[in-house]
Amino acid sequence: xxxxxxxxxxxxxxxxxxxxxxxxxxxxxxxxxxxxxxxxxxxxxxxxxxxxxxxxxxxxxxxxxxxxxxxxxxxxxxxxxxxxxxxxxxxxxxxxxxxxxxxxxxxxxxxxxxxxxxxxxxxxxxxxxxxxxxxxxxxxxxxxxxxxxxxxxxxxxxxxxxxxxxxxxxxxxxxxxxxxxxxxxxxxxxxxxxxxxxxxxxxxxxxxxxxxxxxxxxxxxxxxxxxxxxxxxxxxxxxxxxxxxxxxxxxxxxxxxxxxxxxxxxxxxxxxxxxxxxxxxxxxxxxxxxxxxxxxxxxxxxxxxxxxxxxxxxxxxxxxxxxxxxxxxxxxxxxxxxxxxxxxxxxxxxxxxxxxxxxxxxxxxxxxxxxxxxxxxxxxxxxxxxxxxxxxxxxxxxxxxxxxxxxxxxxxxxxxxxxxxxxxxx
Amino acid sequence: xxxxxxxxxxxxxxxxxxxxxxxxxxxxxxxxxxxxxxxxxxxxxxxxxxxxxxxxxxxxxxxxxxxxxxxxxxxxxxxxxxxxxxxxxxxxxxxxxxxxxxxxxxxxxxxxxxxxxxxxxxxxxxxxxxxxxxxxxxxxxxxxxxxxxxxxxxxxxxxxxxxxxxxxxxxxxxxxxxxxxxxxxxxxxxxxxxxxxxxxxxxxxxxxxxxxxxxxxxxxxxxxxxxxxxxxxxxxxxxxxxxxxxxxxxxxxxxxxxxxxxxxxxxxxxxxxxxxxxxxxxxxxxxxxxxxxxxxxxxxxxxxxxxxxxxxxxxxxxxxxxxxxxxxxxxxxxxxxxxxxxxxxxxxxxxxxxxxxxx
Numbered sequence: 001x002x003x004x005x006x007x008x009x010x011x012x013x014x015x016x017x018x019x020x021x022x023x024x025x026x027x028x029x030x031x032x033x034x035x036x037x038x039x040x041x042x043x044x045x046x047x048x049x050x051x052x053x054x055x056x057x058x059x060x061x062x063x064x065x066x067x068x069x070x071x072x073x074x075x076x077x078x079x080x081x082x083x084x085x086x087x088x089x090x091x092x093x094x095x096x097x098x099x100x101x102x103x104x105x106x107x108x109x110x111x112x113x114x115x116x117x118x119x120x121x122x123x124x125x126x127x128x129x130x131x132x133x134x135x136x137x138x139x140x141x142x143x144x145x146x147x148x149x150x151x152x153x154x155x156x157x158x159x160x161x162x163x164x165x166x167x168x169x170x171x172x173x174x175x176x177x178x179x180x181x182x183x184x185x186x187x188x189x190x191x192x193x194x195x196x197x198x199x200x201x202x203x204x205x206x207x208x209x210x211x212x213x214x215x216x217x218x219x220x221x222x223x224x225x226x227x228x229x230x231x232x233x234x235x236x237x238x239x240x241x242x243x244x245x246x247x248x249x250x251x252x253x254x255x256x257x258x259x260x261x262x263x264x265x266x267x268x269x270x271x272x273x274x275x276x277x278x279x280x281x282x283x284x285x286x287x288x289x290x291x292x293x294x295x296x297x298x299x300x301x302x303x304x305x306x307x308x309x310x311x312x313x314x315x316x317x318x319x320x321x322x323x324x325x326x327x328x329x330x331x332x333x334x335x336x337x338x339x340x341x342x343x344x345x346x347x348x349x350x351x352x353x354x355x356x357x358x359x360x361x362x363x364x365x366x367x368x369x370x371x372x373x374x375x376x377x378x379x380x381x382x383x384x385x386x387x388x389x390x391x392x393x394x395x396x397x398x399x400x401x402x403x404x405x406x407x408x409x410x411x412x413x414x415x416x417x418x419x420x421x422x423x424x425x426x
Numbered sequence: 427x428x429x430x431x432x433x434x435x436x437x438x439x440x441x442x443x444x445x446x447x448x449x450x451x452x453x454x455x456x457x458x459x460x461x462x463x464x465x466x467x468x469x470x471x472x473x474x475x476x477x478x479x480x481x482x483x484x485x486x487x488x489x490x491x492x493x494x495x496x497x498x499x500x501x502x503x504x505x506x507x508x509x510x511x512x513x514x515x516x517x518x519x520x521x522x523x524x525x526x527x528x529x530x531x532x533x534x535x536x537x538x539x540x541x542x543x544x545x546x547x548x549x550x551x552x553x554x555x556x557x558x559x560x561x562x563x564x565x566x567x568x569x570x571x572x573x574x575x576x577x578x579x580x581x582x583x584x585x586x587x588x589x590x591x592x593x594x595x596x597x598x599x600x601x602x603x604x605x606x607x608x609x610x611x612x613x614x615x616x617x618x619x620x621x622x623x624x625x626x627x628x629x630x631x632x633x634x635x636x637x638x639x640x641x642x643x644x645x646x647x648x649x650x651x652x653x654x655x656x657x658x659x660x661x662x663x664x665x666x667x668x669x670x671x672x673x674x675x676x677x678x679x680x681x682x683x684x685x686x687x688x689x690x691x692x693x694x695x696x697x698x699x700x701x702x703x704x705x706x707x708x709x710x711x712x713x714x715x716x717x718x719x720x721x722x723x724x725x726x727x728x729x730x731x732x733x734x735x736x737x738x739x740x741x742x743x744x745x746x747x748x749x750x751x752x753x754x755x756x757x758x759x760x761x762x763x764x765x766x767x768x769x770x771x772x773x774x775x776x777x778x779x780x781x782x783x784x785x
Binding site for chain 2: 226231243313319
């Protein structure tokens, strides 16, 4: 019969998880401090800030452990970014597979500082397996049912859309979301990429949507605006969205992947750039981050294919949402960045099998492009919610007549804004 | 099993390399393995009595100021003097379909594997494959080996449009303006970004003439590098001016402009104080120029580059003449340029312009 954990043990575990709230360790007795240090190390949560807290206690044993383990300070280059507090970030993971152990372990060094929201695909029958040592909230179908009345609503959180429930529930300023079949990639020097840190850098440095800089993101280390870049545009605008890329299995559609079954993306392009204003792009949901305060409501589940599946190339929901988000950002004079960070996307699914499914939805998307390229919002739309409401009205009026799928998408958008406001007023 | 890599055509009889210079052309030695098959057009700026030394074994024609005056007569006043903007004379007299232009302080760069970069080959690849200005592909140029259109990219736009311009970049000394050079004299561009991409429609960019290639048949007449240098109030905005003009015209005619690879190695940093003097007016004027170019609307009946350019010159006079009288002169020079271009390049006829043979 196993002994239940002691209160002390539970307290230490809790401290490890909540380190972002601890600013002083001097009151902690030395033997407890040591145990705390060991567990912090095991959880992969030791960083500069926490190390400094331990060193500041001045306790002999701790200092000698640090020395014997040869723990060294990392020289972090000073980037022109704002200081991000750990509690400003939520990492939202949509769980489409039940065993998240290898995914979470792979991301542990990058995720462990932050709060996580894990949302289980309501169609997933098995129990979710999540390793310990993370500060997280888990949402499942029953949570969704409490917030959204599935009998009257057409909003669905099934499949990849489950993450939107996480966005709805989050109160943090920055949200980062990565598909559960992606792990950290390595850069061209062979070092593991901290995708979270790169997304945060992208979101907290200005974007430059009104004029193209040929040396890409001028706020990156070692680069700048080129000759001929207007000075009045050099302060840039706030960045609303950061879209990362994928090594190995790139985000291709099924026909492309089926035609080139062995095609793998091995090209590491060392750049971030702002996608210019009024230029549309396919905003993939696989590796994405956004400023929740500025554009939160625009990341919504609206457009579903009739036979949407559990592989990315069987969906276009993020593509629809992405086009709405770009229109909103353009209107609100916010930037959308694309490029770094890369994640490593693992093999999953069979493109040829997916090709056999119905393609009505993908064809419909072709109609949609001229609409998004020409839609203009009124001066009165000053928030993301306003913008979405206007886009929804235009979708209903202009696209809704030709196909009920669009009318439904418009309804979903309107309902989402209501939900958004409702959830926040509680 | 990877598909066999298609080899890039040399295009040695279809491409001219235009080089402006005031000194000797020793830099060509380093480029010899890549440039030797091609015909060079050397535009000698500055003192015409000076002899420019061209390394042996290159096939070239050379024009100095006297030649330019002789060939263009009174129209020669549209070609800048004592500024590398004079290079556009080379575009005008060329008889080839493609032009590659490079500065004489640009050398062969190496990629991250240490391999020497054949910049010309990459420019040709860029020009021979389509562009995608109407929708941004997040994996950049979808026609490159090892990449493709991403999910969500409209199928109806996957054919792309013809590429008119290929804009290359620079390792080592980056193309910064004078104020930036003064603040960061030691900054070097060491980041090799392995991408080519289309600059989207409706977006302007700063076009640098140091490492540039274009399809002369598609956009040549718009590649006028303006009035710079001697007797002019401004310098170092020649390529910028051409870049804004060609982008507006490419957007109107449905042509593409690519930027990114290839890299060359830029060796010489020019004097930032001298540059500041040249750029000073440009830095202020561009604040008026950018809104002008961003809002230019070309009428539907402008179906050729020359028509677009003439229309542009009218609008320059009408809207920018009040910024400074320089723009009235520039507008007139734009018209002169088109007239000279059409004279030297009569459409359809096989007749060539009077040509100075290789020395």
